[in-house]
Amino acid sequence: MSCIRPIHAVGTLLVGLTFSVTAFGQAPPPDASTTRRDATYAPAERERKRLLIRYESDRSRNIHFRSDLRTFYLPHGAVLRYDPYSAEWALEAAYLARRAEDRANLLRLYRFRDARDRNARLLNRHEAAVREGVAHLRYGEIVPAIRALTLAAKLNQADPACRVHLAQARLARGNYTEAALALRRALELQPKLIYVDLDLDSYYPQPGMLRRYTEALRAQLAQRRATADEYFLLGFLLFQLQDYDAAHAAFARVAAVEPDDDLTRELALLTLPAGE
Numbered sequence: 200m201s202c203i204r205p206i207h208a209v210g211t212l213l214v215g216l217t218f219s220v221t222a223f224g225q226a227p228p229p230d231a232s233t234t235r236r237d238a239t240y241a242p243a244e245r246e247r248k249r250l251l252i253r254y255e256s257d258r259s260r261n262i263h264f265r266s267d268l269r270t271f272y273l274p275h276g277a278v279l280r281y282d283p284y285s286a287e288w289a290l291e292a293a294y295l296a297r298r299a300e301d302r303a304n305l306l307r308l309y310r311f312r313d314a315r316d317r318n319a320r321l322l323n324r325h326e327a328a329v330r331e332g333v334a335h336l337r338y339g340e341i342v343p344a345i346r347a348l349t350l351a352a353k354l355n356q357a358d359p360a361c362r363v364h365l366a367q368a369r370l371a372r373g374n375y376t377e378a379a380l381a382l383r384r385a386l387e388l389q390p391k392l393i394y395v396d397l398d399l400d401s402y403y404p405q406p407g408m409l410r411r412y413t414e415a416l417r418a419q420l421a422q423r424r425a426t427a428d429e430y431f432l433l434g435f436l437l438f439q440l441q442d443y444d445a446a447h448a449a450f451a452r453v454a455a456v457e458p459d460d461d462l463t464r465e466l467a468l469l470t471l472p473a474g475e
Contacts, residue, residue, distance in 0.1 A: 325354040339404040359385035377427035
């Protein structure tokens with residue numbers, strides 16, 4: 200009995216020491232308010248740590264890319280890590296150059312087609328305006344004819360025909376200076392018109408109206424001081440009416456003022472009287 204008691208006492212002491220050490224090593228039970236606060240801020244803290252780790256990773260990767268001289272960024276998003284003198288890099292560079300050239304060619308083709316379509320629309324509108332102006336002129340509607348033919352002249356700066364008809368409409372209206380300017384511009388665009396019988400009288404409502412307008416112009420110029428362009432208009436109308444002597448006299452007056460005018464010189468030679 201005496202031997203058992205000390206052993207029992209030692210065992211009790213060891214168990215007590217173990218319990219004391221274990222209880223001393225454990226943390227105290229958490230407070231309820233602390234537990235709720237940690238549960239509230241835990242997701243935000245985890246997100247902050249995740250973003251921090253991602254930032255550090257991206258930063259280290261960018262630093263690595265910038266320090267790597269064999270890393271190349273391409274326009275289509277890929278990254279090459281080849282030697283710039285390698286076959287792979289040469290192939291990629293040729294591909295990018297070809298793509299840029301193809302884009303430039305497509306843009307050039309688009310601009311060409313757009314300009315062609317614009318010109319076609321302008322020419323169609325120009326032809327419609329010429330037909331409209333000539334129709335008004337044939338019906339004796341002078342002001343609408345002037346409006347339509349002026350539009351046609353503005354739509355096509357290289358068309359002499361609409362300017363000849365515009366000169367006819369201006370002549371019928373009595374705007375002799377404007378008629379002379381339109382006629383001279385038409386002959387500048389196409390000088391060979393002086394060798395053609397234009398049959399201008401057929402565009403008026405009645406036969407003989409061209410001669411009537413020409414005589415009115417001659418009477419007007421006889422009463423006032425006229426310009427060289429107005430005498431040029433008179434000479435050309437007389438030339439179309441086959442009154443060559445009177446036309447030559449008008450061209451001679453223009454040549455005296457403008458001796459370097461090639462059109463006047465040529466028309467004066469065409470209407471030169473016999474024996475001169």
